[in-house]
Amino acid sequence: MKKISKWYWIAAGLLLIWAAKDIYAYLTIGRELLVEYSDVYSVREMVKGDLIRAGVKAGLALLLPVIGFWRGKKKPLKSLHAVTGLLIISIMGTWLISMIVLTVVTAQEIYDGMYEQAINFPDAVDRYGRLSDFYDPNEGSYGYYNEHPDYLEHQMLDAIAYSTADSTTSSYRTGGHFASYDHSTGEERNKLIRDIRYPLETAVLFYDGEGNLLHSSDDDVMYFGYYTQEEWDAGQDTTTPQHYGWIDISEGKVEGYPNDPYLRFRTMFAGTHSLYDISTIRVTGYFEGTKLVPVVMHYVTDGFIHEVVESDKQFQTGPSSYSWIVSDVDRTGKLNWQLQFDRSAEYEGKKLVTVYLDHPEMWDYQKTSYVYTNGVEYENLAALTRKLDFPSWADIFFYSNDFRAEGSYELNNLLVFGGWKYADYEGFDYSSGTGPATEYMLVTAVQGNPLRCAMGALRNIYIVTGLLALSFLLTARSAIKKHLIQPVRDIADAMEDSWRNTYHTDSASAIWHEIEKLRTGFETEKDRRRMKDNEITRLNAALEYSKTAEENRRQMTSNIAHELKTPLAVIHSYAEGLKEHIAEDKRDKYVDVILAEAERTDGMVLEMLDLSRLEAGKVKLSRDEFSLADLTKAIFEKLQMAAEAKELQISYEFPEQCIIVADENRIAQVIENFATNAVKFTPAGGCVTVRIQNNRGKITFSIENDSKPLSAEALAKVWDTFYRVDESRSGGGTGLGLAIAKNIVELHGGKCSVQNTKTGVEFQFTI
Numbered sequence: 001m002k003k004i005s006k007w008y009w010i011a012a013g014l015l016l017i018w019a020a021k022d023i024y025a026y027l028t029i030g031r032e033l034l035v036e037y038s039d040v041y042s043v044r045e046m047v048k049g050d051l052i053r054a055g056v057k058a059g060l061a062l063l064l065p066v067i068g069f070w071r072g073k074k075k076p077l078k079s080l081h082a083v084t085g086l087l088i089i090s091i092m093g094t095w096l097i098s099m100i101v102l103t104v105v106t107a108q109e110i111y112d113g114m115y116e117q118a119i120n121f122p123d124a125v126d127r128y129g130r131l132s133d134f135y136d137p138n139e140g141s142y143g144y145y146n147e148h149p150d151y152l153e154h155q156m157l158d159a160i161a162y163s164t165a166d167s168t169t170s171s172y173r174t175g176g177h178f179a180s181y182d183h184s185t186g187e188e189r190n191k192l193i194r195d196i197r198y199p200l201e202t203a204v205l206f207y208d209g210e211g212n213l214l215h216s217s218d219d220d221v222m223y224f225g226y227y228t229q230e231e232w233d234a235g236q237d238t239t240t241p242q243h244y245g246w247i248d249i250s251e252g253k254v255e256g257y258p259n260d261p262y263l264r265f266r267t268m269f270a271g272t273h274s275l276y277d278i279s280t281i282r283v284t285g286y287f288e289g290t291k292l293v294p295v296v297m298h299y300v301t302d303g304f305i306h307e308v309v310e311s312d313k314q315f316q317t318g319p320s321s322y323s324w325i326v327s328d329v330d331r332t333g334k335l336n337w338q339l340q341f342d343r344s345a346e347y348e349g350k351k352l353v354t355v356y357l358d359h360p361e362m363w364d365y366q367k368t369s370y371v372y373t374n375g376v377e378y379e380n381l382a383a384l385t386r387k388l389d390f391p392s393w394a395d396i397f398f399y400s401n402d403f404r405a406e407g408s409y410e411l412n413n414l415l416v417f418g419g420w421k422y423a424d425y426e427g428f429d430y431s432s433g434t435g436p437a438t439e440y441m442l443v444t445a446v447q448g449n450p451l452r453c454a455m456g457a458l459r460n461i462y463i464v465t466g467l468l469a470l471s472f473l474l475t476a477r478s479a480i481k482k483h484l485i486q487p488v489r490d491i492a493d494a495m496e497d498s499w500r501n502t503y504h505t506d507s508a509s510a511i512w513h514e515i516e517k518l519r520t521g522f523e524t525e526k527d528r529r530r531m532k533d534n535e536i537t538r539l540n541a542a543l544e545y546s547k548t549a550e551e552n553r554r555q556m557t558s559n560i561a562h563e564l565k566t567p568l569a570v571i572h573s574y575a576e577g578l579k580e581h582i583a584e585d586k587r588d589k590y591v592d593v594i595l596a597e598a599e600r601t602d603g604m605v606l607e608m609l610d611l612s613r614l615e616a617g618k619v620k621l622s623r624d625e626f627s628l629a630d631l632t633k634a635i636f637e638k639l640q641m642a643a644e645a646k647e648l649q650i651s652y653e654f655p656e657q658c659i660i661v662a663d664e665n666r667i668a669q670v671i672e673n674f675a676t677n678a679v680k681f682t683p684a685g686g687c688v689t690v691r692i693q694n695n696r697g698k699i700t701f702s703i704e705n706d707s708k709p710l711s712a713e714a715l716a717k718v719w720d721t722f723y724r725v726d727e728s729r730s731g732g733g734t735g736l737g738l739a740i741a742k743n744i745v746e747l748h749g750g751k752c753s754v755q756n757t758k759t760g761v762e763f764q765f766t767i
Contacts, residue, residue: 015061022054055097062093079485080477087473087480095469099462106193107411107454114181114200114453115409118416118446121163125204125444126420129159135424135439150290152440154244156215157223160204161363163444164217181448183457194460198453201371203382203445209438217365218382220250222265224281224360226292232356235327237280241358245292247283249362261297261341269364277301280326281357282337286350295347298337300326308334327356371447385417385445412451419443487515491522564604567597608736621747624664628692628699629654631664635672636690639679646684653691660699662767666744671701673737674763678705682760702764709756718754741765 126132134152164179179202184195206214215221225241252260260266268275284296308329309315315324329335371378378384408415423436455462574590613619629652636643636650643650660667678688686706693700710718721739742752750767 012061012064015057015064019054019057019061022057055101059093059097062089079488080481083480083485084477087477091469091473091476095465099458099465102461103451103454103458104411106458107451110181110183110198110453110457111411111414111450113183114414114448114450115416117181118200118414118448119418121202121416121446122418122420122442122444125159125163125442128162129155131155131159131420131422131440131442135422148242148244150244153214153246153290154223154225156206156440157221157246158361160206160215160217160221161223161361163204164202164363164365181453183453194457196453196456198448198456201381201447203380203385205382205385205443207441207443209440211441213386214440216382216386217363218367218380219248220252220262220362220364222247222249222262222275222357222360222362224357226283226355226357229354229356232327232330235325237327237356237358238325243355245287245290245355247292247294249364264340265362266364269362275360275362277303278360279305281340281360282354283357284344284352284354286347286352292355294341295344295350295352296342297340299340300335300337304336304338305329308332381445381447385443388417408447412449413447414450415445415447417443417445483512484515487519491518494522494526564601567601567604570594570597571601604736619666619747621663621666623661625659625661626664627658628660628667628701629658631668632671632675632690632692632701635668635675638672639675642679643688646679646682646686648679648682648685649687651687651689653689655692655694658692658694658699660767662748663744666747667767670741670744670765673741674701674703677737677763678703681705681707683707687759698766700764700766702762704757704760704762706760708760710754710761715754715756719752 131152134155179200181198181200182195183198202217204217206216208214223244223246225244227237227241228243231237231242249262249265252262252266265275265278268277278299279302280300282298282300283292283294285292285294287293305324305326309322309324312329312332312334315322315329317323367380371381371384378387420442421438422440422442423438571594574594578587578590632654633652675690682688682705688703688705691700691702691704693702719738719742721736745752745765745767748767750765752763752765754761754763756762
């Protein structure tokens with residue numbers, strides 16, 4: 001990679017940092033703006049330009065390394081790799097940017113709803129607990145609340161249990177929905193956007209007027225209305241309880257504590273989020289304000305009570321009806337109270353009382369995750385809220401929920417604080433210029449992640465659009481490869497392969513004009529090159545033929561001169577002798593020699609003329625029907641004297657019928673040549689075997705004789721004109737016989753061959 005490419009990486013990194021800064025500016029809605037503008041949507045409109053700038057910068061940051069890589073490559077990049085990379089950047093990059101924009105837009109919508117729910121959270125807690133009624137003289141229950149001040153704390157605990165419970169559980173309450181955010185697209189929206197319920201982290205804390213923490217949602221509490229022992233003995237458990245209290249049940253979760261005394265209740269609460277099966281709990285202990293510290297605890301369930309009632313007739317009001325008071329059932333002595341624990345040995349000397357808890361309720365705080373804000377980790381949201389020291393801001397509260405403290409207003413972390421102040425305004429003199437003394441304070445916190453909620457809602461869209469984008473990418477890549485890259489690659493391969501026919505036009509589609517022009521040009525050039533190659537081949541063949549013909553002509557001229565030289569020299573020498581009258585007594589002998597050599601020369605000339613006519617195809621063959629066996633025997637009868645002189649053994653292997661249609665004289669010429677050579681070159685006492693075979697209409701004639709095997713050179717050249725092995729030169733002959741025989745057989749459409757056998761040489765022809 002070239003040195004310049006590193007600057008592309010540096011520039012891309014700077015652009016990404018710049019884009020991250022813009023995204024952070026967009027996601028983090030400034031506290032200063034929120035103080036001045038209460039409408040979150042207006043604030044978002046002011047900063048939405050940051051998102052556009054961040055997207056442009058991020059796109060350039062992704063493009064710069066690609067450009068640097070492209071420019072820095074020393075070796076050209078393959079087209080398919082380049083196209084694949086560009087498709088991934090264009091298609092998947094477009095999909096990614098679209099999903100980011102869609103996620104941000106959906107997160108903005110969820111942010112608005114989640115923010116609205118968060119700022120209404122204090123009001124919901126107050127309304128469920130009816131806490132304001134304690135200070136409102138116009139409320140019908142105002143007198144009851146004043147007569148039972150401990151009921152206020154009971155309602156605080158009930159409000160905490162309601163507001164921190166998730167409505168996805170099987171709680172008997174119909175509330176609890178403030179612990180989760182319901183995102184519904186509605187019937188008119190695309191159902192690819194899922195309806196989901198996203199859990200919110202909530203915290204509810206109550207302080208007294210002095211700023212002391214009373215109750216927090218991260219406590220484990222059992223709260224109840226109860227009856228004293230006197231009220232229980234008097235059977236007053238049929239009326240509404242007149243006393244209220246609570247028990248701290250968190251000791252079982254303290255690290256190092258040996259046993260959890262409330263494990264049974266936790267297990268029951270985990271399954272139903274209620275203790276409705278528990279009818280009454282009998283507790284012996286002591287009070288610290290409204291807090292009850294148990295020493296001995298028994299409980300009885302509705303099932304135990306029913307067993308006693310159904311077995312005792314005094315509770316029957318009809319054949320299948322029963323009426324009872326739990327205290328009355330207890331007085332029968334049959335009620336089986338279950339011991340939960342007994343710590344009386346630990347509290348000797350304490351003044352204890354016994355009370356009866358009527359259908360107690362509880363909440364069991366379950367930690368979900370740590371809370372991070374401003375780089376600091378907190379155990380939970382309630383712990384974070386306590387650290388913010390809300391009581392020091394008591395003057396901010398004034399019987400309303402229009403309160404927001406230092407929070408986090410981001411798409412990925414929405415943290416909203418709120419609260420109420422409770423004071424007694426009855427008979428208060430407003431002319432004093434100051435408000436009444438604060439008696440209680442409610443502080444709430446809600447934390448959620450709109451961005452994560454949006455990602456959960458868009459999960460199906462991510463999957464569907466991602467698969468569509470991937471399918472489109474693969475389809476486009478396949479189409480470009482098939483219709484553009486592959487034809488070009490095939491043509492390039494064909495050009496590298498000397499323009500051989502490795503490129504098939506069927507693989508190229510004519511739907512793209514440029515590829516069709518390229519294909520047409522390739523075919524035109526290939527035809528031109530084929531014609532050129534054919535012309536070169538023809539000229540090379542003609543040149544080779546001319547060279548061979550010239551070589552043959554020279555060889556033939558040399559052979560003719562050599563063959564004619566000997567007889568002409570004999571004729572010349574004997575004719576000179578006659579002219580000079582040398583050896584007159586041998587005159588007749590000289591004349592006979594001259595005549596013999598003249599006849600030999602004449603025969604040689606005739607054979608050469610015959611061979612020339614055969615090679616030129618000017619010999620006309622007759623169609624004679626004759627017996628090849630009879631013809632063979634007739635020829636060997638002419639050679640009988642020569643065979644007997646050498647004591648040769650001649651054997652025949654003929655079929656019964658061997659009638660063929662051919663030129664009898666020419667075939668006789670071939671057989672006579674084979675037979676003469678066999679008799680001539682077979683040593684004395686040797687064997688000559690003549691065979692005729694009829695194989696599916698083809699006649700094969702062969703003569704095998706005993707002799708030395710021919711060399712490889714002789715086997716290859718034996719059919720050439722004027723060729724004779726060394727042994728044959730002393731025996732005479734022109735060296736044209738086998739060449740003439742081969743031409744005669746080929747003129748009949750047959751074939752001649754020669755091969756060495758175990759005992760000699762075999763010549764054969766097939767017609």
